[in-house]
Amino acid sequence: MIGVAVVGYGYWGPNLVRNLAETPGAKLIWVCDLKKDRLAGVQLRYPTVQITDDFDEVLRDPRVDAVAIATPVSAHYMLAMKALMAGKHVFVEKPMASTSEEARRMVEEAARRRLILAVDHTFIHTGAVRKMREIIENGLGDIYYYDSVRVNLGLFQHDVSVIWDLAVHDLSIMDYVLPEKPVAVSATGMGHVAGEPENIAYLTLFFESKLIAHIHVNWLAPVKVRRTLIGGSSKMIVYDDLEPSEKIKVYDKGITLNGNPQADGKKVHDMRVGYRTGDMYAPQLDMTEALGRELKQFVDCVMTNGQPIADGHAGLRVVRILEAATQSLAQRGRVIELEPARLIA
Numbered sequence: 001m002i003g004v005a006v007v008g009y010g011y012w013g014p015n016l017v018r019n020l021a022e023t024p025g026a027k028l029i030w031v032c033d034l035k036k037d038r039l040a041g042v043q044l045r046y047p048t049v050q051i052t053d054d055f056d057e058v059l060r061d062p063r064v065d066a067v068a069i070a071t072p073v074s075a076h077y078m079l080a081m082k083a084l085m086a087g088k089h090v091f092v093e094k095p096m097a098s099t100s101e102e103a104r105r106m107v108e109e110a111a112r113r114r115l116i117l118a119v120d121h122t123f124i125h126t127g128a129v130r131k132m133r134e135i136i137e138n139g140l141g142d143i144y145y146y147d148s149v150r151v152n153l154g155l156f157q158h159d160v161s162v163i164w165d166l167a168v169h170d171l172s173i174m175d176y177v178l179p180e181k182p183v184a185v186s187a188t189g190m191g192h193v194a195g196e197p198e199n200i201a202y203l204t205l206f207f208e209s210k211l212i213a214h215i216h217v218n219w220l221a222p223v224k225v226r227r228t229l230i231g232g233s234s235k236m237i238v239y240d241d242l243e244p245s246e247k248i249k250v251y252d253k254g255i256t257l258n259g260n261p262q263a264d265g266k267k268v269h270d271m272r273v274g275y276r277t278g279d280m281y282a283p284q285l286d287m288t289e290a291l292g293r294e295l296k297q298f299v300d301c302v303m304t305n306g307q308p309i310a311d312g313h314a315g316l317r318v319v320r321i322l323e324a325a326t327q328s329l330a331q332r333g334r335v336i337e338l339e340p341a342r343l344i345a
Contacts, residue, residue, distance in 0.1 A: 002302050003063040005030035007055060007079055008070035009038045012093060012120075016068050019292045021046055025299045030058045055079065059086040066116070066302055068295075069093060072159055077102040080117075084109045089116040089302045091295070095168050095322055096315035103319040107312035118298045118308040119315030121172035125294040127286035128247040132230070132239060133177040135250060135283075140232030146174055146205075146213040148228040151221035161197035163187065163325050166217040170228070171318045172310065177230075180207050181317065181338075187325040188333040192220065203325050206335070247285060252278025 004026050006016045013033070020028045030050050031042050039051040058064060059082060066089035069079050077097045080090050090110065096119045097103040110117035123129050136143065148170045157165045175181070182205040189201030199220055205213040226241035231254075238249045256274040294310075301308050324336040 001025060001027040002299050003027050003029045003061075003065045004068060004299075005032060005058045005061075005064045005066075006068045006070065007032045007058065008075075008093075009033040009035075009042070010070070013070040015291055016070055016295070017042065017046070017049075019289070019295050020068065021049075023292065023295050023299055025303060026295070027063075029061065029063050032058050055082070059083060059088065064088060066091065066298070070120075073098055073164065074159060077106065080106050081109060084113060084115055084117070087113065087115070089298075091118045091120065091298050092315070093120045094122075094172060094315065095164055095319050096312070097319055100316065100320045100323050103312070103316040107316055110312055114305070116298065116301045116305075116308065117312035117315075118294075118301065119310045119312065119318075120291075120294065121176070121310035121314065121318070122290050122294060123169055123173050124176040124310060125290040125297070127288065127290075128239060128241065129173055129177065131248050131283055131285055132173075132237060135235070135237060135248075136177055136179070136230065136232070139235055139250075140230070140237070141234030142209075142232060143178065143211050144231040144233065145211065146178060146228070146230050148173075148214070149216045149225050151216065151218035152224040153221060154219055156193070156196065156199065156219055158196065161189070161191075161201065161326065161329075162199050162217045162219050163189070163201050163203065163329070164322055166219075167201065167203055167215050167325070168318060168322060170215045170217075171321050172314070173228070174205075174213060175314055175317055176309070178211070178213075180209060180211065182207055182213065182321065184335050184337045185321055185324045185328060186333050186335045187328040189329050198329060201325075201329065205321070246282035249280055249282050251280045252276070 004020050006013055009031055020026050028049050032052050032055055033039055034053050036053050042051050067083040068091040070093045076092055080092050083090050150166045184206040186204045189198040191198045200218040203215040228239040230237040236251045236253055254276045256276055297308055324338055328334050328336045
């Protein structure tokens with residue numbers, strides 16, 4: 001059994017506690033939060049679990065093999081590094097850190113101590129996103145674009161912008177499903193509440209190929225939308241996370257050209273574009289709760305020294321994009337090149 005402690009019992013912590021209490025191979029030992037009043041109901045529901053507001057008390061317990069961190073982003077680095085230096089495996093909420101430098105140090109510390117560092121990119125463990133990756137690998141052809149809208153009314157965050165709160169989901173999905181990584185990013189946005197970070201933003205990501213990605217995030221929309229379009233040369237995908245059953249729809253639609261202008265000696269403007277309209281199908285999806293699947297994988301990796309899908313490197317790639325997008329946002333959309341992450345060997 002892998003002894004686990006959950007640190008942070010605010011918005012996401014209760015979900016971690018519930019799933020870890022039911023995860024085979026895991027034994028939930030501690031729940032820690034600075035606000036002890038939040039912990040009042042923990043021992044009523046989980047009488048064998050201990051509660052504390054002292055993180056060091058958790059780290060001193062030899063029964064604790066791993067720590068799951070669900071605190072505000074600003075505390076991720078300090079808590080994760082203390083846990084790693086205490087010899088504990090770490091599962092940390094996304095985004096994994098406030099800066100790419102912090103994320104890089106976390107990755108290096110975990111590697112140096114041969115510990116598992118997993119990042120809570122929950123969406124990549126959903127049946128819908130896993131199916132998307134399978135379709136992209138086997139039947140979409142050349143990928144042309146990734147276009148996503150993630151908007152709703154609230155929930156306003158006071159410590160991070162809408163990019164760090166909402167776009168992080170789409171960036172983690174892109175990192176998992178697309179066959180290549182972005183090389184540059186441009187972002188524009190605006191804040192409409194005095195003293196608060198940006199509440200609406202548009203991100204454009206550029207790749208070495210002709211693939212382009214666009215993400216629209218907004219806390220001030222009158223409706224909730226969670227929709228992604230992925231266009232390929234052979235087929236196209238519509239992913240609607242709010243659909244109760246048919247979250248993924250695959251369309252056999254696209255364009256055809258009447259020959260190759262270079263091969264036929266034709267001029268480009270003489271080319272005729274045809275449109276292909278075929279069937280649509282909605283594949284059957286695994287509806288297992290993503291967080292439960294993700295935590296089971298983390299526990300298994302701790303047991304076997306395996307590698308989680310969303311490891312520290314994946315978390316670092318996402319933080320690098322968030323950081324560059326924030327820099328671009330401050331410069332009204334200037335394109336920021338993404339430097340490859342440099343880690344200590």
